[in-house]
Amino acid sequence: MSLFSFSQEKKKEIENVIEYVKKYAVFAIEEMEKFGIPASIKLGQGILESSSGKSSLSKATNNHFGIKCGKNWMGDVYYHDDDLPKECFRKYNSVKESFHDHSKFLKQPRYSKLFLLKKDDYRAWASELKKAGYATSLNYENLLIDQIKKYDLWKFDQSTSCKIEKRIHQYLNYTMKKNQDSFFGRFSKKFRFFIEFFFQSKKN
Numbered sequence: 001m002s003l004f005s006f007s008q009e010k011k012k013e014i015e016n017v018i019e020y021v022k023k024y025a026v027f028a029i030e031e032m033e034k035f036g037i038p039a040s041i042k043l044g045q046g047i048l049e050s051s052s053g054k055s056s057l058s059k060a061t062n063n064h065f066g067i068k069c070g071k072n073w074m075g076d077v078y079y080h081d082d083d084l085p086k087e088c089f090r091k092y093n094s095v096k097e098s099f100h101d102h103s104k105f106l107k108q109p110r111y112s113k114l115f116l117l118k119k120d121d122y123r124a125w126a127s128e129l130k131k132a133g134y135a136t137s138l139n140y141e142n143l144l145i146d147q148i149k150k151y152d153l154w155k156f157d158q159s160t161s162c163k164i165e166k167r168i169h170q171y172l173n174y175t176m177k178k179n180q181d182s183f184f185g186r187f188s189k190k191f192r193f194f195i196e197f198f199f200q201s202k203k204n
Contacts, residue, residue, distance in 0.1 A: 016052040017151050018175060023053070024064075025168045027099040029156060035103040036115060039156035040122045041129070042102065044147040053095075056080075061091040065102045066135070083136055120157045122148050151175060 021043060028039035028046070049066040050058035058064050061078045069077050069088035076091035092098045106114060111132050117124045123145055130141040137143065148154055155171055162170070 013052075016054060017047055018172065020047055020052040021151070021153075021175070022168070022172060024095060024099065025156060025171070026164055027096050029164050029167070031099055031103045032119070032157070035107070036119055037103055037106060038119050038122055038125055038154075040148045040153035041125045041144070042099065043153050043156065044122070044126075044144050045102070045129075046099070047147050047151075048143055057089060061089055062095050062098050063089055063092060064095060064098045065105070067098075067102065067105055120154070122154055122157065152178070 024046060025039065025043060028042040031037060031042060032039040046053075046064040049055075050064040053059075053064065057066070057078070057080050060080075063078070066082075067090050068082075069090055073090055078089045078091040079086045080089050081087070082089075090098075090101065092101065105111075111129075111134075113132070114125060114128050117128060126141045126144040126148075129135075129144070134140070152171070152175060155174075156167065160167060
């Protein structure tokens with residue numbers, strides 16, 4: 001992969017995450033206020049499980065959390081190859097419905113220890129989700145924490161008197177500037193390395 005294509009790929013990934021937060025942070029914050037689930041955890045899981053809303057499963061079902069049917073599900077279903085072929089996944093009428101069902105899903109007894117944790121301790125929540133068996137990936141805890149750290153999603157867990165719309169607007173301004181500066185900084189560093197390597201090779 002060339003330097004340019006790698007940089008473009010990373011830039012696209014950042015743009016997809018920012019677009020995702022712009023669309024769905026309001027649902028995550030509303031659910032946090034109702035159920036006490038950190039918005040950072042909900043957004044981080046949504047980004048991971050749905051590939052920022054771009055996965056084929058999320059597009060076909062509005063299921064942003066990879067929640068399978070289970071024996072008590074009475075809603076629409078969709079069959080999709082996952083750990084096994086043709087597994088049954090829940091299908092929703094909207095992404096908002098998916099975010100709300102995720103909250104109810106985490107209210108099952110197996111996840112009860114989550115609600116003993118502090119709402120602003122996303123690391124502990126990620127760890128307990130893995131222990132409770134939310135995902136089969138052995139690295140799920142680290143993947144989730146990495147998403148939350150990389151995109152500063154923890155900012156949504158902080159107590160504030162600001163209205164939801166203002167909080168999202170402030171976050172988007174901060175994140176776009178931070179990632180723009182970071183992207184160009186990394187690109188410039190790699191470009192300088194490439195130029196130095198090129199001229200060094202010419203000398204030899």
